[in-house]
Amino acid sequence: xxxxxxxxxxxxxxxxxxxxxxxxxxxxxxxxxxxxxxxxxxxxxxxxxxxxxxxxxxxxxxxxxxxxxxxxxxxxxxxxxxxxxxxxxxxxxxxxxxxxxxxxxxxxxxxxxxxxxxxxxxxxxxxxxxxxxxxxxxxxxxxxxxxxxxxxxxxxxxxxxxxxxxxxxxxxxxxxxxxxxxxxxxxxxxxxxxxxxxxxxxx
Amino acid sequence: xxxxxxxxxxxxxxxxxxxxxxxxxxxxxxxxxxxxxxxxxxxxxxxxxxxxxxxxxxxxxxxxxxxxxxxxxxxxxxxxxxxxxxxxxxxxxxxxxxxxxxxxxxxxxxxxxxxxxxxxxxxxxxxxxxxxxxxxxxxxxxxxxxxxxxxxxxxxxxxxxxxxxxxxxxxxxxxxxxxxxxxxxxxxxxxxxxxxxxxxxxx
Numbered sequence: 160x161x162x163x164x165x166x167x168x169x170x171x172x173x174x175x176x177x178x179x180x181x182x183x184x185x186x187x188x189x190x191x192x193x194x195x196x197x198x199x200x201x202x203x204x205x206x207x208x209x210x211x212x213x214x215x216x217x218x219x220x221x222x223x224x225x226x227x228x229x230x231x232x233x234x235x236x237x238x239x240x241x242x243x244x245x246x247x248x249x250x251x252x253x254x255x256x257x258x259x260x261x262x263x264x265x266x267x268x269x270x271x272x273x274x275x276x277x278x279x280x281x282x283x284x285x286x287x288x289x290x291x292x293x294x295x296x297x298x299x300x301x302x303x304x305x306x307x308x309x310x311x312x313x314x315x316x317x318x319x320x321x322x323x324x325x326x327x328x329x330x331x332x333x334x335x336x337x338x339x340x341x342x343x344x345x346x347x348x349x350x351x352x353x354x355x356x357x358x359x360x361x362x
Numbered sequence: 363x364x365x366x367x368x369x370x371x372x373x374x375x376x377x378x379x380x381x382x383x384x385x386x387x388x389x390x391x392x393x394x395x396x397x398x399x400x401x402x403x404x405x406x407x408x409x410x411x412x413x414x415x416x417x418x419x420x421x422x423x424x425x426x427x428x429x430x431x432x433x434x435x436x437x438x439x440x441x442x443x444x445x446x447x448x449x450x451x452x453x454x455x456x457x458x459x460x461x462x463x464x465x466x467x468x469x470x471x472x473x474x475x476x477x478x479x480x481x482x483x484x485x486x487x488x489x490x491x492x493x494x495x496x497x498x499x500x501x502x503x504x505x506x507x508x509x510x511x512x513x514x515x516x517x518x519x520x521x522x523x524x525x526x527x528x529x530x531x532x533x534x535x536x537x538x539x540x541x542x543x544x545x546x547x548x549x550x551x552x553x554x555x556x557x558x559x560x561x562x563x564x565x
Contacts, residue, residue: 194480196480269479270479273476277397277473286538293536320528320532324528327527327534328526328531331478333493334486334488340564344560348558348560351559352558355551356554357553361543
């Protein structure tokens with residue numbers, strides 16, 4: 160007898176969701192163990208105990224799997240400090256970004272960045288991911304504006320971009336080292352630029 | 363009879379250099395026509411009229427060819443304005459960076475960035491390339507310091523990093539659009555951060 164939920168009941172743990180969770184967890188595990196280059200649909204299907212055809216149909220390729228993992232990471236809360244000082248909260252945020260990129264999830268995001276240079280689907284997924292992510296991080300800046308620590312014309316998302324950009328620049332472009340001093344400097348520079356009126360909304 | 367230069371004469375156009383130029387030009391042409399993914403040692407050797415074994419021995423793989431092309435780009439002069447105003451010179455530099463990345467050489471650099479995420483040799487090559495490149499661009503900042511437009515403690519290379527970072531961030535991470543307004547804003551924000559003392563030398 161097939162188990163059916165009562166009509167009208169939501170099934171957060173339905174078969175589709177269970178398959179998704181198994182595939183996400185298998186992708187994460189293989190990625191941590193062997194890196195992106197060794198990731199294949201076959202290995203993920205094997206590790207997840209799911210039919211290869213199911214994985215192909217739903218995620219198509221490894222880039223699709225990576226985007227799924229990305230949505231999982233996006234769902235996780237950003238550890239936003241709320242110290243009462245925007246300078247302190249953004250310093251902590253920059254340090255958290257550096258810490259994030261020394262872990263498995265960070266390696267995954269860097270692999271997706273590399274993929275997005277050649278793959279327009281990944282690029283579109285990244286655009287969406289970061290728009291949502293930066294909007295959420297911008298809450299820390301909005302609080303600072305509300306407290307009068309920053310001019311009201313400041314564009315909160317642009318401050319988050321300015322804070323993150325020097326960190327990604329070192330990781331991706333110049334391959335220069337990253338540490339808490341570099342992170343704190345990125346936050347301080349973004350705030351100085353905001354206070355000087357160079358990161359204001361254009362409208 | 364084999365042509366030999368007189369003893370002691372420099373041969374800037376010797377066989378080694380002629381092969382290098384043919385290979386660089388073939389790589390550039392194939393890249394512009396079909397993109398990085400279609401680039402192979404075989405196709406480059408064919409297009410350059412050079413033995414495959416020669417290309418393999420000297421450049422090993424497509425990443426090696428890309429680094430050679432990169433050195434060629436690095437050798438080209440950075441179009442640095444010298445208007446007498448550091449604000450104007452950096453605004454022009456940021457706009458030149460945006461323009462560069464809409465062309466073939468820009469696409470090549472982005473392909474190398476993607477490669478450098480997975481390939482430590484490319485990452486090391488990139489580190490060297492950007493160190494040299496940013497040092498040269500920093501001349502515009504040094505002139506501004508000499509003219510008293512910026513505090514003498516400012517780290518000139520850090521200003522160049524701060525100017526470039528938001529542009530690479532949009533190209534590589536968030537895939538948000540780039541234009542002259544974004545470029546001018548990046549330059550203005552870097553200068554504001556420098557004047558506020560957040561981009562000073564740590565020594």
